[in-house]
Amino acid sequence: MGVLQLLKSQFVCHLVICYVFLFSGLVINLLQLCTLPLWLVDKQLARRINVRLGYCISSQMVAALEWWSGTECTLYTDPKSFPLYGNENAIVVLNHSFEIDFLCGWTFCERFGVLGSSKVLAKKELSYVPVIGWMWYFLEIVFCKRKWEEDRRTVAQSLQNLHDYPENFWFLLYCEGTRLTPKKHQVSMQVAESKGLPKLKYHLLPRTKGFWVTVQNLRGTAAAVYDSTLNFRNNETPTLLDILNGKKYHADLYVRRIPLESIPEDEAECAAWLHKLYQEKDSFQEHYTQTGRYPGPTVSPPRRPWSLINWLFWACLLLYPLGLLVAQLISSGSILTILASVALCSAASLGVRWMIGQTEIGRGSSYGDKEVPLNNN
Numbered sequence: 001m002g003v004l005q006l007l008k009s010q011f012v013c014h015l016v017i018c019y020v021f022l023f024s025g026l027v028i029n030l031l032q033l034c035t036l037p038l039w040l041v042d043k044q045l046a047r048r049i050n051v052r053l054g055y056c057i058s059s060q061m062v063a064a065l066e067w068w069s070g071t072e073c074t075l076y077t078d079p080k081s082f083p084l085y086g087n088e089n090a091i092v093v094l095n096h097s098f099e100i101d102f103l104c105g106w107t108f109c110e111r112f113g114v115l116g117s118s119k120v121l122a123k124k125e126l127s128y129v130p131v132i133g134w135m136w137y138f139l140e141i142v143f144c145k146r147k148w149e150e151d152r153r154t155v156a157q158s159l160q161n162l163h164d165y166p167e168n169f170w171f172l173l174y175c176e177g178t179r180l181t182p183k184k185h186q187v188s189m190q191v192a193e194s195k196g197l198p199k200l201k202y203h204l205l206p207r208t209k210g211f212w213v214t215v216q217n218l219r220g221t222a223a224a225v226y227d228s229t230l231n232f233r234n235n236e237t238p239t240l241l242d243i244l245n246g247k248k249y250h251a252d253l254y255v256r257r258i259p260l261e262s263i264p265e266d267e268a269e270c271a272a273w274l275h276k277l278y279q280e281k282d283s284f285q286e287h288y289t290q291t292g293r294y295p296g297p298t299v300s301p302p303r304r305p306w307s308l309i310n311w312l313f314w315a316c317l318l319l320y321p322l323g324l325l326v327a328q329l330i331s332s333g334s335i336l337t338i339l340a341s342v343a344l345c346s347a348a349s350l351g352v353r354w355m356i357g358q359t360e361i362g363r364g365s366s367y368g369d370k371e372v373p374l375n376n377n
């Protein structure tokens with residue numbers, strides 16, 4: 001292990017990274033709150049400011065992936081579609097098997113200049129996560145309860161609100177609805193069987209209603225669906241803690257651009273279209289598993305310095321007062337103050353650990369792992 005790698009695995013480094021993330025995040029959340037009155041006066045300006053404030057938070061996690069862990073990203077895509085990426089609104093359909101797939105998604109957003117404005121159909125529980133979840137309120141992220149009867153109206157309304165969004169955005173949709181586990185796969189294949197659909201080897205059966213409602217409500221706003229399949233080389237399954245430890249990975253992303261007009265408007269036809277898409281995704285995954293690559297040409301969009309510059313800015317801003325505080329604390333010699341500070345730091349560390357836990361599949365929801373009573377129609 002090299003010196004740098006040893007340094008990256010040190011707990012004190014993780015504490016510093018997490019301290020900067022947490023405190024800058026809370027400061028930014030506060031600034032976002034201050035933009036509330038502006039929404040009434042100039043909504044588009046408020047949105048643009050929030051895109052930049054949001055960037056200051058999410059790019060820190062991207063910086064951890066790109067600059068701290070040094071993870072590399074290769075894109076497999078049609079060269080004719082490449083110039084459109086980042087220059088149009090799009091719905092991104094991504095496989096959901098990795099703990100950091102959202103982070104790799106963010107990295108690609110960063111490289112195509114749409115990180116601050118990127119959107120997702122996210123489970124409601126994530127809106128309560130401090131920093132990230134709170135930031136999402138101001139970025140008009142669409143939340144769902146994964147209960148169609150409750151979601152159908154709210155999701156459609158939130159999507160409609162994006163019609164006049166002033167910046168290009170990618171809207172991420174994990175149609176599988178939850179992360180893949182052996183149990184969830186088994187249950188979802190039972191559902192596939194009951195619906196007379198071919199079984200999928202690498203994906204859960206996609207939930208079609210969210211896709212249909214998204215496509216219908218973003219017609220005229222988004223130009224295309226980007227069908228995306230993500231994998232890591234050498235069968236690796238990275239976690240956020242691995243990234244914090246500075247472990248390097250290589251992500252491969254296969255993207256096909258599908259014009260939105262080619263997707264059927266009728267709900268049942270749209271559902272059938274999505275099922276077919278997932279069967280194709282399964283075959284790309286099989287190809288990757290067999291050969292270690294996807295079909296077609298590759299390109300490695302370069303990482304940009306902005307995420308690192310942003311992190312360095314917040315680190316300088318926050319580490320200096322922290323240093324002064326620690327020095328003052330030690331020189332004060334007050335055991336009570338020192339104990340109170342240690343307790344505060346421990347609470348903050350536990351809080352961040354809980355946030356990291358939100359990304360862990362082992363701590364995931366039970367959504368989709370219950371046997372469902374099936375009627376064969």
Ligand SMILES: CCCCC/C=C\C/C=C\CCCCCCCC(=O)SCCNC(=O)CCNC(=O)[C@H](O)C(C)(C)COP(=O)(O)OP(=O)(O)OC[C@H]1O[C@@H](n2cnc3c(N)ncnc32)[C@H](O)[C@@H]1OP(=O)(O)O
Nearest residue numbers: 102105118120122123146147148172177188205207209210
């Ligand atoms: C590469 C570039 C990347 C770019 C990245 C861009 C942006 C990044 C931005 C942010 C990054 C941060 C990421 C944060 C990640 C957070 C992600 C999540 O929270 S995922 C969870 C929430 N999202 C979803 O669930 C979306 C998919 N779900 C749906 O669309 C659902 O339909 C729904 C709208 C949520 C409604 O849920 P509900 O449970 O009510 O679903 P359905 O009505 O669809 O379910 C009933 C339906 O499904 C059949 N069924 C039953 N059991 C199963 C099963 N186990 N598997 C499959 N199907 C099942 C059942 O028979 C019913 O069938 P039918 O429709 O025929 O009636």
Ligand SMILES: CCCCCCCCCCCCCCCCCC(=O)OC[C@@H](O)COP(=O)(O)O
Nearest residue numbers: 021060061064102132178179355356359364365
């Ligand atoms: C600079 C780096 C600092 C790192 C330290 C701070 C880490 C803080 C991390 C907060 C992350 C919160 C964003 C969580 C996004 C999780 C995405 C996700 O994958 O959600 C799962 C859902 O899709 C489905 O849920 P399940 O039904 O599988 O359950």
